[in-house]
Amino acid sequence: xxxxxxxxxxxxxxxxxxxxxxxxxxxxxxxxxxxxxxxxxxxxxxxxxxxxxxxxxxxxxxxxxxxxxxxxxxxxxxxxxxxxxxxxxxxxxxxxxxxxxxxxxxxxxxxxxxxxxxxxxxxx
Amino acid sequence: xxxxxxxxxxxxxxxxxxxxxxxxxxxxxxxxxxxxxxxxxxxxxxxxxxxxxxxxxxxxxxxxxxxxxxxxxxxxxxxxxxxxxxxxxxxxxxxxxxxxxxxxxxxxxxxxxxxxxxxxxxxx
DNA sequence: CCGAGTTACTTTCTTCTGGGAAGTACATAC
DNA sequence: GTATGTACTTCCCAGAAGAAAGTAACTCGG
Numbered sequence: 001x002x003x004x005x006x007x008x009x010x011x012x013x014x015x016x017x018x019x020x021x022x023x024x025x026x027x028x029x030x031x032x033x034x035x036x037x038x039x040x041x042x043x044x045x046x047x048x049x050x051x052x053x054x055x056x057x058x059x060x061x062x063x064x065x066x067x068x069x070x071x072x073x074x075x076x077x078x079x080x081x082x083x084x085x086x087x088x089x090x091x092x093x094x095x096x097x098x099x100x101x102x103x104x105x106x107x108x109x110x111x112x113x114x115x116x117x118x119x120x121x122x123x124x
Numbered sequence: 125x126x127x128x129x130x131x132x133x134x135x136x137x138x139x140x141x142x143x144x145x146x147x148x149x150x151x152x153x154x155x156x157x158x159x160x161x162x163x164x165x166x167x168x169x170x171x172x173x174x175x176x177x178x179x180x181x182x183x184x185x186x187x188x189x190x191x192x193x194x195x196x197x198x199x200x201x202x203x204x205x206x207x208x209x210x211x212x213x214x215x216x217x218x219x220x221x222x223x224x225x226x227x228x229x230x231x232x233x234x235x236x237x238x239x240x241x242x243x244x245x246x247x248x
Numbered sequence: 249c250c251g252a253g254t255t256a257c258t259t260t261c262t263t264c265t266g267g268g269a270a271g272t273a274c275a276t277a278c
Numbered sequence: 279g280t281a282t283g284t285a286c287t288t289c290c291c292a293g294a295a296g297a298a299a300g301t302a303a304c305t306c307g308g
Contacts (some may be wrong), residue, residue, distance in 0.1 A: 004280075005229075005232060005233040005236075006229050006232065007228065007229040007232025008229065008232060009154070009174075009225050009228055009229055010154075010173070010174040012174050012175035014217065014232065015232050015235055016145075016228050016229045016231075016232035016235070016241070017228075018235070019128075019228045019231065019232060019235045020153075020224070020225060020228035023224065023228070024148050024224070026265095026266080029144075029148055029229075030133070034240070035165070039136065041284090041285090042284075042285055042286080043283090043284070043285080046285095048134060048181060049134070050134040050135055050136050050141070051135075051136035051197065051265055053266075053268065053269095053284085054268095054269095054286070054287085055266075055267075055269075055286095055287080055288090056266065056267085057286095058267095058285085058286060059239055059266090064220070066239075067238070067239070068234070068238035069229065072150070074285095078274085078275055078276065079274085079275065079276075079282095079283055079284045080274080080275085080284070080285075081284070081285085082284085082285065082286090087292085089144050089231060089234055089235070089238070091226040092230075092231070093224060093227050093228075094230055095223075096220050096223040096224040096227060097220075097224065099219070099220040099222065099223070099246075100144070100147065100148070100217060100220040100224070101133050101144060103131055103216040103217050103220060104133055104140050104141075104143045104144035104147070104217075105131040105132065105140045106130060106131075106216075107140075107143065107213060107216070108130065108131025108138065108139050108140035108143060109127060109129040109131075110141055110213055111140070111142070111143045111192065112129075112139040112152075114191070114192035114213070115139070115190075115191070115192075118190070118192070122141040123140070129291055144267095150294095165255090165256090166255075166256055166257080167255070167256080176297075177296055177297070177298095178256085178257070178258085178295090178298095179257090179258080179259090179295080179296075179298095180294095180295065180296075181257095182256085182257060182258075183294095183295095198256095202254095202256045202303085203254045203256085203258075203303085203304070203305080204255070204303080204304085205255070205256085206255085206256065206257090207256090232284080235277095243280060
């Protein structure tokens with residue numbers, strides 16, 4: 001891995017920012033964390049991501065593959081299956097995303113409670 | 125903090141998923157990490173987020189405040205200034221987001237290199 | 249007093265992205 | 279021959295995001 005050329009996420013034109021946007025995109029985080037359990041097929045990812053459409057799953061997977069974060073392997077069996085897996089590049093990102101997801105699940109109660117006691121925030 | 129009622133990020137209807145979507149929204153992550161350096165004003169956040177429009181910054185800040193992740197304090201000076209600061213709830217999330225941002229900046233070179241050697245991915 | 253400047257937004261208009269449903273290709277199973 | 283399963287693609291439209299201009303309250307300079 002390259003030690004030099006550290007990116008700057010604040011700069012919209014920097015590749016580092018594009019990489020950040022890629023992993024924080026609408027469905028990327030869910031897919032990447034799913035793949036921490038090992039390589040998975042299209043239909044499994046679709047089910048586990050919870051709410052993603054075919055179109056967006058396809059686009060998300062294409063973007064992640066183009067960015068070098070996942071690999072796509074076609075198994076020419078009958079019904080042909082396709083497996084998606086994380087690359088080494090993705091490992092560091094998935095660890096952070098896993099923490100973020102754990103945090104969200106742990107603080108679900110706090111969040112729900114806050115929203116309940118601050119209904120005045122919603123304008124009539 | 126509540127120990128019980130752990131959320132499930134896979135379920136689109138679960139508040140935990142909404143919380144996860146909130147912190148991974150287009151501009152939320154950048155704003156939250158900015159605020160790790162201490163409370164900041166509107167104009168500072170706008171400049172540091174790099175590329176956000178007034179409209180989206182306003183909406184992002186409103187959503188984060190409604191979700192209990194930041195506080196908004198008006199200082200009635202002349203020109204009045206407004207300060208935004210992280211809540212305790214947000215701390216865990218910002219730590220994870222900081223790691224994600226560091227990862228993106230460290231691997232900027234790898235990402236740029238991959239995109240360069242895989243220009244065939246881009247359809248004509 | 250008049251106009252320009254500052255801050256923190258809001259509003260309007262246009263463009264782009266995402267969701268939903270349906271379609272496709274190939275193969276096996278009934 | 280009809281149905282099922284897998285892994286997508288295509289189309290249309292609603293909603294989200296971007297750009298730019300407008301607003302309110304106050305202050306300062308001339």
